[in-house]
Amino acid sequence: MTTHEKKVIVIGHKNPDTDSICSAIAYAQLKQKVTGKRYVPRCCGELNPETQYVLARFGVDAPDYIDDVGTQVKDIEIRETPGVDPLLSLKQAWISMRKQHVVTLAITTDQHLDGLITIGDIARAAMDLADSDILSRAQTPYRNILDTLDAVLLVGEVDGKVFTDGKVLIAAANPDLMEDYIEPGDLVILGNRYESQLCAIEMGAACMVICEGSKVSRTIKRLAEEKKCVIISTPHDAFTVARQINLSMPIGFFMTSENLICFQTDAYIDEIRDTMAKRRNRDFPILNHKGQYVGMISRRNLMGMARKQVILVDHNEKSQAVDGVENAEILEIIDHHRLGTISTMSPVFFRNQPLGCTATIINLLYKENGVEIPPTTAGLLCAAIVSDTLLFRSPTCTEIDRQAAEELAAIAGIDPVELAENMFEAGSNLRDKSAEEIMFQDFKKFSASDVSIGVGQISSMSQVELADIEERMRQYWNQSREISDTDMTFFMLTNIETETSRILFRGRAAKELLAAAFGTKPEGDVCEVPGVVSRKKQLIPGLMTALKS
Numbered sequence: 004m005t006t007h008e009k010k011v012i013v014i015g016h017k018n019p020d021t022d023s024i025c026s027a028i029a030y031a032q033l034k035q036k037v038t039g040k041r042y043v044p045r046c047c048g049e050l051n052p053e054t055q056y057v058l059a060r061f062g063v064d065a066p067d068y069i070d071d072v073g074t075q076v077k078d079i080e081i082r083e084t085p086g087v088d089p090l091l092s093l094k095q096a097w098i099s100m101r102k103q104h105v106v107t108l109a110i111t112t113d114q115h116l117d118g119l120i121t122i123g124d125i126a127r128a129a130m131d132l133a134d135s136d137i138l139s140r141a142q143t144p145y146r147n148i149l150d151t152l153d154a155v156l157l158v159g160e161v162d163g164k165v166f167t168d169g170k171v172l173i174a175a176a177n178p179d180l181m182e183d184y185i186e187p188g189d190l191v192i193l194g195n196r197y198e199s200q201l202c203a204i205e206m207g208a209a210c211m212v213i214c215e216g217s218k219v220s221r222t223i224k225r226l227a228e229e230k231k232c233v234i235i236s237t238p239h240d241a242f243t244v245a246r247q248i249n250l251s252m253p254i255g256f257f258m259t260s261e262n263l264i265c266f267q268t269d270a271y272i273d274e275i276r277d278t279m280a281k282r283r284n285r286d287f288p289i290l291n292h293k294g295q296y297v298g299m300i301s302r303r304n305l306m307g308m309a310r311k312q313v314i315l316v317d318h319n320e321k322s323q324a325v326d327g328v329e330n331a332e333i334l335e336i337i338d339h340h341r342l343g344t345i346s347t348m349s350p351v352f353f354r355n356q357p358l359g360c361t362a363t364i365i366n367l368l369y370k371e372n373g374v375e376i377p378p379t380t381a382g383l384l385c386a387a388i389v390s391d392t393l394l395f396r397s398p399t400c401t402e403i404d405r406q407a408a409e410e411l412a413a414i415a416g417i418d419p420v421e422l423a424e425n426m427f428e429a430g431s432n433l434r435d436k437s438a439e440e441i442m443f444q445d446f447k448k449f450s451a452s453d454v455s456i457g458v459g460q461i462s463s464m465s466q467v468e469l470a471d472i473e474e475r476m477r478q479y480w481n482q483s484r485e486i487s488d489t490d491m492t493f494f495m496l497t498n499i500e501t502e503t504s505r506i507l508f509r510g511r512a513a514k515e516l517l518a519a520a521f522g523t524k525p526e527g528d529v530c531e532v533p534g535v536v537s538r539k540k541q542l543i544p545g546l547m548t549a550l551k552s
Contacts, residue, residue: 009040009041009309009312010040010041010042010043010312011034011040011041011042011043011312011313011314011334012043012045012069012072012311012312012313012314013027013030013031013034013042013043013044013045013313013314013316014027014044014045014046014047014066014069014072014313014314014315014316014325015027015046015047015315015316015317015318016047016048016317016318016320016323016324016447017047017048017323017324017325018048018049018443018444018445018446018447019046019047019048019050019051019054020051020053020054020317020390020391020445021051021053021054021057021386021387021390021391021426022317022360022361022362022387022388022390022391023046023316023317023318023361024044024046024050024054024058024065024066024387025054025057025362025383025384025386025387026316026317026337026361026362026364026365026384026387027044027045027046027066027316027317028044028063028066028380028383029362029365029369029376029380029383029384030042030044030314030316030337030365030368031043031044032377032380033365033368033369033372033374034314036374037372037374042314043066043067044066045066045067045068045069045325046065046066046067046068046069047068047069047070047325047326049444050065051430051444051445052429052430052433053390053426053427053429053430055429056425056426056429056430057383057386057387057390057426058383060382060386060422060425061379061382061383061386061415062379063379063383069325070325070326071271071325071326071327072311072313072325072326072327072328072330072331073271073272073273073311073326073327073330073331074271074272074273074308074309074310074311074330074331075268075269075270075271075272075311076266076267076268076269076270076271076272076275076289076300077268077269078272078308078309078310078311079272079300079304079305079308079309080300080304080308081268081289081297081298081299081300081304082105082286082298082299082300082301082304083297083298084103084105084107084108084109084298084299086108086109086110086111086114086116086296087099087108087109087110087111087254088110088111088112089110089112089117089118089253089254089255089258090144090147090253090255091110091253091254092147092150092151092250092251092252092253092254093125093128093129093249093250093251093252093253093254093257094150094151094247094250094251095150096108096120096125096254097122097125097250100122100125105286105299106121106122106123106285106286107119107120107121107122107284107285107286107299108120108121108254109288109296109299110254110255110258111296114295114296115294115295115296116263116265116288116290116296117255117258117260118255118258118259118260118263119258119259119263119286119288120254120257120258120259121259121285124254124257124258124259125254125257127257128249128250128252128257129249129250135170135171135172136169136170136171137249137252138166138170138171138190138248138249138251138252139166139167139168139169139170139188139190140256141252141253141256141257142165142166142167142253142256143165143166143251143252143253144161144163144164144165144166144253145161145164145165145166145210145233145235146161146162147251147252147253148166148210148212148235148248148251149161149235150251151247151248151250151251152212152235152237152239152244152247152248152251153237153238153239154212154235154236154237155235155236155237156233156234156235157213157219157224157234157235157236158219158224158227158228158232158233158234159210159227159228159231159232159233159234161233164233166190166209166210167188168187168188168209169186169187169188169189169190169208169209170186170189170190171189171190171192171248172184172185172189172190172191172192173191173192173193173241173245174191174192174193174194174196174199174202174203175241177198177199181199181202181203181206182202182206185202185203185206185207185208186206186207187206187207187208187209188207188208188209189203189206189207189208189209190208190209190210190211190212190248191203191208191210191211191212192212192214192241192244192245192248193211193212193213193214193241194213194214194215194217194241195213195215195217195218197220197223200213200219200223201223201226203232204223204226204227204230204232205230207230208232209232209233210232210233210234210235211227211232211233211234211235212235212236212237212244212248213234213235213236213237214237214239214240214241214244215237215238215239215240216236216237216238217236219234219236263288264278264282264284264287265287265288265289265290266287266288266289266290266300267289267290267291267292268289268290268291268292268297269292271327272305272308272330273330275287276305279302279305280302285301286299286300286301287299287300287301310330310331310332311327311330311331311332312331312332312334313325313328313331313332313333313334314333314334314335314336314337315328315333315335315336315337315338315345316336316337316338316361316365317337317338317339317340317361318338318340318343319336319338319340319342319343319344319345319353319355320340320343320344320345320447320448320449321343321344321345321346322344322448322449322450323343323447323448324345328345332348333345333347333351334351334352335351335352335353335354336351336352336353336354336355337354337355337361337364337365337368338354338355338361338364339355339356339357339358339359339360339361339363339364339399340355340539341539341543341544342355344450354368357401358399358401358403358404359388359391359392359397359399359400359401359404360387360388360390360391360392360399360404361387361391362383362384362385362387362388362391362407363384363388363401363403363404363407365384366384366407366410366411367407376411376414378414378415378416379415381411381412381414381415382411382415382417384407384411385408385411385412385415385417385419385422386422386426388404388407388408388411389408389419389422389423389426390426390430392404392405392408393462393497393499393536393537394419394420394423394427394499395408396499396502396536397536397537397540398536398537398540398541399537399539399540424464427462427463427464427499428464430461430462430463431461431462431463431464431465431468433461433468433472438475438476438478438479439479439483441459441461441472441475441476442459442476442479442486442494443459444459444461445459445460445461446458446459446487447459447538448487448489449543449547451547451550451551452550452551454490454491454550455488455489455490455491456489456490456491456492456493456543456546457486457487457488457489457491457492457493458492458493458494458495458538458542458543459492459493459494459495460494460495460496460497460538461495461496461497462497462498462499462536463496463497463498463499464498464499464500466498466500466501469496469498469505472496473496473505473507473529476494476496476507477507477528477529480494480507480509480528486509489510490510490511491508491509491510491511491512491513491516492508492509492510492513493506493507493508493509493513493517493542493546494506494507494508495535495538495542497536499536502533502534502536503531503532503533503534503535503536504531504532504535504536504542505529505530505531505532506529506530506531506532506535506542507528507529508525508528508529508530509528514528514530516546516549516550517530517532517546518530519549519552520545520546520548520549521535521545
C-alpha cells in the first residue's frame with residue numbers, strides 16, 4: 004500500500020496579493036515549528052510584481068502553484084501491486100494472485116502498462132484444452148513449461164527459447180500409429196517406451212516431455228541432440244501433465260490490452276467516480292504523470308479516501324478560495340475581512356480580527372506560541388503589512404498594525420519607508436502588462452442581496468502612471484463586451500500620495516450605486532472618490548450598505 008506523508012496546505016485567495024502569500028509562508032513555518040507536522044504554503048494564482056519583488060528581496064522561493072484542492076487519486080490508498088512480465092506463466096500469475104489476495108494483475112514492460120489479466124482470464128485459458136496448438140500460438144517459453152511441470156532439462160537449450168510451432172499431443176499409441184499424427188515441431192508427452200521416444204525424434208518433434216521421471220537412454224539423448232529435440236523430465240503422470248501444461252502459457256497472450264480504463268494520480272475523484280460506477284471492473288490501474296504504472300485502486304478505496312487538509316489565510320469567501328475547497332477539509336481560517344460564505348463540515352479554528360493585515364495576526368500568533376520570528380520571515384510579514392495598509396495610510400490600519408510593522412522591521416533590519424517605496428515602484432511597473440492582466444491581477448468578488456460585485460485595484464505613488472493606466476483601462480473597458488461574470492464591475496486606481504481613488508465602473512445600476520454610496524457625481528464611466536483607498540474597509544462596505552438600502 005502507498006504511504007503518504009500527510010501534509011496540510013496553507014493557502015491564500017485567488018489573484019494573490021503580498022499579504023496572502025507572505026502570511027501563508029509565515030503561518031506554514033509557525034505551524035510546522037509548533038506541531039512538528041508538515042505544513043506547506045501554496046498559491047492559487049499568478050504572483051503580482053510587488054509580491055515577486057518582496058520574495059526576491061528576502062530570498063524566499065515562491066510557493067508552489069495549485070489550482071484545485073479537491074481529492075485526487077494520489078490522496079487515496081493505492082494498492083501497489085507490482086507489474087508482472089508478459090512472459091509470466093498462467094500458473095505463476097495464479098499463485099501471485101492468491102498470495103496477494105487480488106483478482107487482477109497489471110502486465111508491464113519497463114513500467115509501461117501493456118495490459119491486464121484477471122482471475123477469470125486465467126480460468127478461461129485453463130479450460131481451453133481442446134485447442135492442441137494453443138501452446139505454440141501463445142509463443143510459450145520453454146522455461147515456463149519446465150516451471151509449470153516441475154520438470155528438469157535433459158537435452159537441449161531453453162534459455163530464451165520459445166515453443167513456436169506444432170501441437171501438443173500424448174503418445175499413447177504404438178510407434179506404428181504415432182507416425183501418422185506426429186508432425187515436425189510438435190510437443191509430445193510420453194513415458195519410458197524406447198520405441199515411442201525414438202519415433203517422436205525421427206518424426207521431427209520439437210520437444211518430448213518424459214512423464215513420471217522415467218529414464219532416458221544415452222542413445223535417445225544423443226539422437227535428440229542431433230535432431231535438436233528438447234527433452235524434459237517431469238515427476239508427474241501423463242494425465243497431470245496434460246492438465247497442467249496449458250498453465251505454462253504466457254499471460255501476455257491472454258491479457259486485455261485495448262480500451263483499458265486507467266486513471267492518472269493527479270485525476271480528481273469527482274472525475275473518475277462515475278466511470279468506476281459504470282464499469283464492472285474490480286480494479287483500475289493507476290499511472291503517474293510520466294504514464295508509468297504505479298498500482299491499482301478499486302471502488303472500495305473510495306470509501307476510505309482522505310480529503311486534502313487546508314488552512315485558509317487572508318480570505319473566507321468561497322468565490323475567492325482555491326477551486327475544490329468545498330471538497331477539502333478546512334482546518335483553520337486566519338483572516339481580517341468581513342465574514343464571507345465559506346462553510347465547513349465540522350468546527351474549525353477561526354481567527355478573525357479587525358486589523359489592517361492578516362500578517363499582523365500571524366505576528367500575534369508567533370508571540371502567543373512563544374516562537375521567535377526569523378529575520379527573513381519578519382521581513383515578509385513587515386512587507387505584507389506595508390502593502391495592505393499602504394504604508395499605514397489606509398483606514399484599515401490600526402495601531403496594532405503599525406507597532407507590528409515596526410517590531411518586524413527591527414528584527415529584519417529594514418526601513419519600512421524604503422521598503423514601501425521599492426515595493427510600490429515594483430508593483431506599479433505595469434507597462435509590459437495588458438489591460439486585462441492589470442484588471443485581474445488583484446481582482447476580488449463579493450455578493451450581497453443577490454447581487455454579485457467584482458472589484459479590481461491598483462495602487463501607485465505616481466499620478467502620471469495612474470493616468471496612463473486609466474486611459475488603457477478605459478479602452479479595454481469600452482472594447483470588451485464582458486469583463487467579468489459579475490452584475491457590476493469596479494476598478495480602483497488609487498493614488499497613495501493623495502489618498503484618492505478614481506473608480507471605473509460598469510454594469511446595470513453601478514453608477515447609481517456609487518453615487519448613493521459616496522455622494523459623488525460620476526462622469527461617464529468614471530468617478531473620483533477622495534479619501535477612499537481601501538477596497539475592503541471603504542469601497543465594499545459603502546457599496547454593500549447602499550445596496551441594502
